[in-house]
Amino acid sequence: MKIRSIELENFKQYKNKQIIQFSTNENNITIIKGNNGEGKTTLFRAIIFCLFGELKLPQDTENDLDLVNILSLKHNQPLPVRAYVKTIIEENQKIYEIERSIESIMKNDQIITSENTDIEIKIIEKDGNINPNIIKNEEKAQKIINNLLNKDIKDFFFFDGEKIENLINSDNKSKKEIKNGILKLSKIDKLEKIIDILNVSISKYNKEIKRYNLDTKLQAKNIELDKLEKNIKNKEYELEKNYKEKNYITKELNYIELKLVENIKAKENLNTLKILKEQKNKIDKRLNDLKNESLEYIKGKNITLLLLDKIERCYEEIKILKKEDKIQNYSIELIDELLENKKCICGNPIHKNSESYNKLLELKNNYSESDYKRFYEDFYINLKILKESKKSKKDRISKILKNINESKDDREKILIQIETLEEKLSNLSSEKLSNLDNSENTLKSLKKDLINNEAGIQNLEKEMKILKIKKTDLLNEIEKLEKEEKEIKNLSIKKKYLNNFLKTINEIKDNYIQKVRTTLSEESTNMTKKLINEKDKNLIDSIKINDKYEISLNSQGHDFLANLSAGQKHLVSLSFIYALAKIANENNEENTLSIPLIMDTPFGRLSSEHRKSIIENVPQFCSQWILLVTDTELEDKTKSIIKNTNYFGKYYEINKKNEYISIIENKTNLFGGNYFD
Structure with a gap:
């Protein structure tokens, strides 16, 4: 899949029709430069809007929600204004023209936006003929788009470069995204559907067996199994609750530690202020004593x-x-x-x-x-x-x-120092000062709570393990009793076949997941070592993805992931995306990512060395790389690196005319000239 072009009109600050032709050949890098507020992220938003109908991004504020150009709305009020985005995609020698639009109207300076969007997909077949069936139904359109790029995995390939490191966090949202990405790209989700169907069938057979087995031992065992499963479910609930509590405590710990680091200077200033005030009091007493002594000499x-x-x-x-x-x-x-x-x-x-x-x-x-x-x-x-x-x-x-x-001179100097410190501390309220004094005690308390929480999790996991063993033993007993029941012999046989089939499918799935995790670990490790600078390579022994879909970075027997800088996490996340691409393209002889990689603000947190490494390596495994960069990201050194890779294709600049209008200018011809030298 490659994005040929994007066309938009009246979409946010792009009032007039704007077209970007993306590079789709071997020179697969397309660069779009725009400073903050000029419309760079709007292009990112436009592609997401066109393909998936999403009206906002995770980082949006209320001011970002108006998609229709405000100047057009003002000029046309009270008539509606239509904004549209058209994206042309190439996949398997077919061309997909996807156009999505939305309408807004302005009345009395209030903007009213339609709750629905309109979509239209035209398909140009391999022979060049236009398919007469133009898709306008949202559900049918999403099926076509999901075949091109599944919505559940889009965030792995269309992302904000400054937030990419969130991908490898250990929170539930990140784990869910990683799990979905692995299941979708490796096709494991299809096996999961088969397993779900088998479980439903086995559940039906269990109900039938219970219905025919009311007065036998099997009934008692099934009742025992129900209680055991409820107990397991309760334990799972407790375990999930403890994990949530652990996440909360960890966040609080990180927050307080950060605040302590931020306010350590304030604390030092408070101590200094206290010492200075004590010195002032001593000087005041000395002055009073000297005054009294001098008065004695002028008496009588x-x-x-x-x-x-x-x-x-x-x-x-x-x-x-x-x-x-x-x-x-x-x-x-x-x-x-x-x-x-x-x-x-x-x-x-x-x-x-x-x-x-x-x-x-x-x-x-x-x-x-x-x-x-x-x-x-x-x-x-x-x-x-x-x-x-x-x-x-x-x-x-x-x-x-x-x-x-x-x-008096000493007192005046101390008063100046006191005044300076009190001015520095003026922004700290009494409540904040009190909280600062209590932060260390709170930190100790939270660390103690975390130890108790982890101990509770460990005990629950041990109990879960015992309960699951009991469940396995109980299932074996039930299976034995089922064989003895002549009335349910056929049902038992069918259930047995299904259980065996389910067991086989689970084994296949587990083995394949293990293989996928191993491949992901190896490919992520190799790519990270390739991207990271030489001095940090010794930090990385391997990158692991465990059965809970948590990413860890092993360094000398310890998980070093939490200690990585934002730039290093950026590299690990990119390496993980590369590994996912390898899984998705397992049978692709070209060994390149078939989905475009679109990165908004890709280099913001990267050192020049890391930038160079990414620019030199990403185009080699990515069929199309679209970079939405700021002026500070595209400084001379970065430009020189891009030019030397021989992957550069096209270059555009966003020119902001005013608050409501930006235009996109093709500056590709300037890339190789003095403009970058």
Whole structure:
């Protein structure tokens, strides 16, 4: 199957008729570039709408639900406007022209959209003649389209590149999608239908046997079997409930761990803020103590501190007068005492008529007593004492003032830091702050709950295993009793044949599923190792798909899948799709995927090395590769890689004229020129 072209008109922002011719030859890559909001995803949506009639995508918001061009609706109100998408598909030398349309009307600026869509399929046969039977019935049309591409597996080949890694998650939805994909592509679903038919037939025979066996041991065994099956069903319900609880706990754990990582800086800021506030309080106390101490120095007589400069100046002037002998600094009593004792102050004797003795006599004769002499002496001594005392106090006050200024500076710096942190934390409500403090305790509690949950699951699985063994034994007993019942001999024989046939079919199915899982595992592993970069190849021992359709990545004996980056999960998912393609094309000698691969935003989460690997390998197993890319995805290096693969076919750009109109321009001729160089 290859998509030749798509034509659309009045479909969302494509007001005027737009046509894209996809590359269908060996150059199987078609690139459509458009930035966000220009209409790239609309093309993806248009193909899904045309083939399957789906009006919205999983990621849609309310604004995305209007499929008819709003500008056309405004210009034509209150008349209806028809939007259509036509897709031309080639399959087994037949051409299918599939056109789907929808109508909307605008009244008083309110858009009313028809609940139904119209479809029309024209088939051009191998000989080139148009089949006269144009299909307009939705049910018949879907049968034809499902033969081209089954709706249940479309998401494996038409997908958003940024969400492809969701394919390998372990949730129930992903497991169901993987199971459906494996069953559909490997044709196992046909065996399942046969098994369902056989089970219905066996159930009918069981009812007949019970009806004819009311008074026998077989009746009692069948009643016991019913109770046992109900018990098994109850256990299965409990087990499913526990698995749901496990998924919920796991999601909560992941959410809280993510929030703890996101808010670890906030927590650090809170601790820093607390420390800063404690430091501020200490500085405030120190300032208060210094203030009180300074007040003590300016109380009472300490007012003389203000006269310290004048005291020092007066002291120095008297000191100069004394030095110049303008003020006598000795008393007459001292001279008389020295003359009488004939002994110097230093202890040496003073002899009569000696030079020292005569000098003392001269001083005595020249001595003049003044009313101010003793005043100067006392004043000079008191000034000296006062000067030394006040200078000490002044030094202390200077030190206090210095400490006050330094403390104020420190306080101002801390206040700035506190204000900065409080501004950073302003977006955190008190409830969020409280939740942040409790997150670690909640995380511990959830981990404990998860351990208990897993223990409960393990116990239930053990009980289920025992019950199933009992059921098998009971079925064997019933089979033995059935043989002994002559009245139901024929029914028992028929039932036996059916059970044997069912057993054989189940064995075939189980063996084939095992083979398919093995093939999927091997092909997924090989392709992943081919796509992933060299340094990460040692991380992958093998990729496994278990009987619950869960994908695991074994690395040195451990499941490493949860530790993969988004880009690595992207590669594993692509490898799994490639493996599915191998299963679907088991008998195809070309060994290529017969279904087109359409990827919206394919490279968003990939490193340049991973991009290169995908671009070089995907075209080799894919018959047609349609890429809906943004400008950032199609940077020069990526363009160069695409050009060097020799698989490039066609290139289009989406040109957004305004909010309501985008056009598609064929820029294929520019791909090989300076435009990409």
